[in-house]
Amino acid sequence: MRAIISGGGTGGHIFPAIAIATALKEKDPGCEILFVGAQGRMEMEKIPAAGYRIIGLPVAGLKRSLSLSNLKLPFKIAKSVRMAKSIIKEFKPDVAIGVGGYASAPLLWAAQRLSIPTLIQEQNSYAGLTNKIIGKKADRICVAYPGMERFFPKDRITVTGNPVRSSIHRPTEDERREALSYYSLEPLTKTVFIVGGSLGSATLNNSVKSWIESGCPGGEGIQLIWQCGKYYINDIDAFMGSHPECKARIKHFAFIDRMDLAYAVADLIISRAGASTISELCIAGKAVIFVPSPNVTEDHQTHNAMALVNAGAGKIITDAEAPAGLMKLATGLVKDDTQIKHLEGNILKLARPSAAEDIAGEVFSLYSRTKDNERHCNAKQR
Secondary structure: OEEEEEOOOOHHHHHHHHHHHHHHHHHOOOOEEEEEEEOOOOHHHHHHHOOOEEEEEOOOOOOOOOOOHHHHHHHHHHHHHHHHHHHHHHHOOOEEEEOOOOOHHHHHHHHHHOOOOEEEEEOOOOOOHHHHHHOOOOOEEEEOOOOHHHOOOHHHEEEOOOOOOOOOOOOOHHHHHHHHHHOOOOOOOEEEEEEOOOOOOHHHHHHHHHHHHOOOOOOOOEEEEEEOOOOOHHHHHHHHHOOHHHOOOEEEEOOOOOHHHHHHHOOEEEEOOOHHHHHHHHHHOOOEEEOOOOOOHHHHHHHHHHHHHOOOOOEEOOOOOHHHHHHHHHHHHOOOHHHHHHHHHHHHOOOOOOHHHHHHHHHHHHHHHHHHHHHHHHHHHO
């Protein structure tokens, strides 16, 4: 089988795409896979690092604010569609897979018009614009949440969950001990892990800074792993330099290379509510406070978070409330062992650790059906 996987822009799209590719290779080591992404975006670095070939398209997203770059957008889209058609004709895929994000739109649109079977993977509980458009003609739609028939044809939906990095799993005690050493943490102290994504979150960072400036109220017996993001690391470095009394129990990083160990040692996690992150938290079985980003299409992070909150599998605080209330909520919750165990038990029930393998199974099912149809047509012609 020859497959194209398209999408990207953020780790939330890229890591699931790599997980799907890995699952395809495990089912069929001879499977040929080509990635198609957006020029200048994260996937152009991460995909080759994972051992796969990628071609970049000049497609870009629409800027919400007034921007001259929006005037160039129609020309970039048109060029991207032309390039996508050429890529398809040269690579000759049996199946085209879209993982969301504007990078997948030209490739999947072209594939459908060239009669290539298409499968899309929608990670969020509120479908993105690209997938809503492509989903109208997609042969298979893999989703992570129930009730997605409001966006897609019901007879083509399969609930698979979201693929996650292979390193993410329910942590063991040995991994927790390794994590304590790796992050230089105290073994008998409660640990809160604050993760704002690879770029970082100004709201989460400002919430922690305000808490530190107030003298860390309620913070007795608590230590932090603080992932502040590459955009904010210089500012946080300077801030922590002016608070040397906190350095022993607050470890800050631009990026977390060993996410598995950060999950393993955390008693409570504070996070945005991206779909990929939520899927990882479910598999890791961790208590979490969600702070949904308001800067996303259709407020889909709030929809994602509320699906867990309504199942008793997480807590939520709004972006606007976070600077004043987040750390107060976190310092109280992390010391409440009964609540923590309750949240962990409920979030584990939502885990779908075989999501990548299930999606790969749908891809091969689509491929087999297509080949059966081709053989049937050839037999009739003879």
